[in-house]
Amino acid sequence: MQPKILIATPTCNLYEYCLKEYAEVVKSLTYPNYDILIADNSPDDSYIEKLKSLGLKAVKTPHHQRARERIVTARNTLRQYALSNGYDYLLSLEQDVIPPKNVIEALLKTNQKIISGLYFNLNNQYEFPNLLAGSIGLPLAYKLFSKEESKKPLKEQLLRRLTKEEVKEKKKILLRMAGLGCILIHRDVLEAIKFDYYPDLLASDDRHFSDKATEHKLPIILDTSVICRHLTSKKPFDWSNIEK
Numbered sequence: 001m002q003p004k005i006l007i008a009t010p011t012c013n014l015y016e017y018c019l020k021e022y023a024e025v026v027k028s029l030t031y032p033n034y035d036i037l038i039a040d041n042s043p044d045d046s047y048i049e050k051l052k053s054l055g056l057k058a059v060k061t062p063h064h065q066r067a068r069e070r071i072v073t074a075r076n077t078l079r080q081y082a083l084s085n086g087y088d089y090l091l092s093l094e095q096d097v098i099p100p101k102n103v104i105e106a107l108l109k110t111n112q113k114i115i116s117g118l119y120f121n122l123n124n125q126y127e128f129p130n131l132l133a134g135s136i137g138l139p140l141a142y143k144l145f146s147k148e149e150s151k152k153p154l155k156e157q158l159l160r161r162l163t164k165e166e167v168k169e170k171k172k173i174l175l176r177m178a179g180l181g182c183i184l185i186h187r188d189v190l191e192a193i194k195f196d197y198y199p200d201l202l203a204s205d206d207r208h209f210s211d212k213a214t215e216h217k218l219p220i221i222l223d224t225s226v227i228c229r230h231l232t233s234k235k236p237f238d239w240s241n242i243e244k
Contacts, residue, residue, distance in 0.1 A: 003088035005034040005104055005184075006081070010061070010074030012040060013047040015095040018231045022095045023054040031104035034091070037081060039074035068197045072205050075180075075195035083190055090185045097181040098229040104184070106226045113186035114218055116141065116178040117226035118167055139167050140179035140230075141222045142210075154211040155198065162222075170225040177210035178220050182228045192216050 007026060015022075026036055038058040040048040051058040059081075061074040075092075082090040091104060097119055100106070107115045120137040138161040144150060145158040159177055166173070193212045197205040213220055 002031075002033045003108065004086060005031065005089050005091055006078070006085075006087040007034055007036045007091045007093050008038070008078040008082065009092060009094045010039045010041060010071050010078070011047075011051075011095045012063075012070070013042040016047065016050065017234050018096050018098075019050065019054065021098060021231070023051075023056055025098050025101070026093065027055060028101060029099075029104060030102050034104060035087075037078060038095075039077050041070040041074050068204060072195045072197055075205065079190050079195060083187060088187055090187075090190060092180045092183045092185060094181040096231040096235065098231060099182055100226065100228070103182065103226060103228070107184040107223060110172060110221055110223055112219065112221045113189050114178070114213055114220045115184045116175070116220065116222045117182035117228050118222060118224045119179070119181055119228040119230045121179070121181075121230055122232055137232075138162070138164065139222075140181060141167070141173070141175050142177035144176050154214055155201070167222070167224045173222040173224065175210075175220045175222050176214065177207060178222060180206045180209065181230065182226070189213065189216075189218055192218070 036057055038051050038056050039061045040051060040058050041061045041063050042048070043063045045060065048058050048060055059077065061077050062070065064070045064073060079090065093099060099117060103117060107117065119140055121140040122137050141162045142159040143162060145160045149157040162173070193209060193216065195205050196208045197203070198208055201207070210220060
């Protein structure tokens with residue numbers, strides 16, 4: 001039997017700029033056994049109505065004051081929905097990430113419990129404080145900065161982005177951390193890990209998830225042959241300036 005997949009992501013009205021393109025692609029994937037559920041944490045109900053008008057199933061989640069709190073609350077709503085409704089995998093596919101139409105089949109082929117597609121993100125102020133924000137694009141995929149970092153507690157380890165050269169060829173790469181923009185997560189992982197973030201770090205919830213996966217000895221794999229577009233050029237806001 002083909003695994004049952006839930007495509008899911010938190011979102012809010014800030015992402016309306018890429019909504020139509022996302023809706024068109026996510027509804028036309030070639031895999032035959034998937035559903036879609038979007039968790040909207042906007043301050044009012046106007047955006048969820050737009051989601052539904054485009055044929056996307058959506059639920060409303062709380063609009064907490066802190067952005068990261070809004071996101072992890074939404075992610076855990078989606079996590080619980082996947083677990084309660086018998087899904088084999090959750091594909092976290094954020095609204096500004098546009099995958100190839102065969103993304104599910106391609107990620108499933110790796111036969112891993114955590115497998116990420118490849119997408120790029122612009123540098124930010126807190127990760128690259130000495131560079132102009134938005135000046136370079138690098139894979140949203142990380143390894144340890146050095147072997148010495150493995151001796152530190154997980155939360156304190158310094159990570160580095162992969163380079164463009166490291167993802168140039170089609171291959172599978174063992175990561176220390178992946179973004180949650182396009183990542184297929186098995187239900188065994190969802191049962192073991194709740195989404196969260198570190199209030200005392202600038203990192204987002206992807207760091208906490210990756211730390212927990214490492215703690216549970218669950219490999220995080222990047223498949224560089226699954227290439228997604230990241231719709232950052234028209235983004236009407238700077239994530240670095242949003243309270244996280």
